[in-house]
Amino acid sequence: MLTEKPTEMPSQISHQIAAQIPPQPPRVLRLGEFDLNQLTALLARFDLQLDTCADGESIPGSYWGDDEAGLRANHLYARADTPVHSILHEACHYICVSVARRQNLDTNAGSDNAEENAVCYLQILLAGQLIGMGHQRIFADMDSWGYSFRLGSSQAWFDNDADDALEWLCLRGIVDRQVQLTWCLRKD
Numbered sequence: 001m002l003t004e005k006p007t008e009m010p011s012q013i014s015h016q017i018a019a020q021i022p023p024q025p026p027r028v029l030r031l032g033e034f035d036l037n038q039l040t041a042l043l044a045r046f047d048l049q050l051d052t053c054a055d056g057e058s059i060p061g062s063y064w065g066d067d068e069a070g071l072r073a074n075h076l077y078a079r080a081d082t083p084v085h086s087i088l089h090e091a092c093h094y095i096c097v098s099v100a101r102r103q104n105l106d107t108n109a110g111s112d113n114a115e116e117n118a119v120c121y122l123q124i125l126l127a128g129q130l131i132g133m134g135h136q137r138i139f140a141d142m143d144s145w146g147y148s149f150r151l152g153s154s155q156a157w158f159d160n161d162a163d164d165a166l167e168w169l170c171l172r173g174i175v176d177r178q179v180q181l182t183w184c185l186r187k188d
Helices: 010-020 036-044 084-096 099-103 113-127 134-145 154-160 163-171
Strands: 049-052 070-072 075-078
Touching: 036 049, 036 084, 070 084, 075 084, 084 113, 084 134, 113 134, 113 154, 113 163, 134 154
Parallel strands: 049 075
Antiparallel strands: 070 075
């Protein structure tokens, strides 16, 4: 029996197959896997309303598009495939923006670097209030999603390099000096 010799090596074939498989999104906790009532109650403490969108529907007010949460005024928009960390992040933008910017908030919070750091810090604190999320899960999800911190991970940043973000939150009355949430929006 005569057989033909393959023209490509097995490793070349496996690389070609791998190149044809679309990349999978990072494995993060998504709204459809989470307790909607718990999240809605947390957001309501800041006068935020969570509005869910149908699967495949465009998310209003989403800065990044795709499955990322959207923000317009005091309405947070998300689908079942929206990451919980994205919802928390947008909620924290709402909490941290000035009163003047909050009145016209639509899609882009317009934060500077200091405020963005405070948003990330607050997002971690809020995650600690949610059963099934917590600090370790938000750290893992933020790192998996691609948040970038100069110390290499969200937890390293939070534990060792975020004093400026905490100070920003304290000065605006969002967090107290014992690092406890005040459940207040920025008032200036």
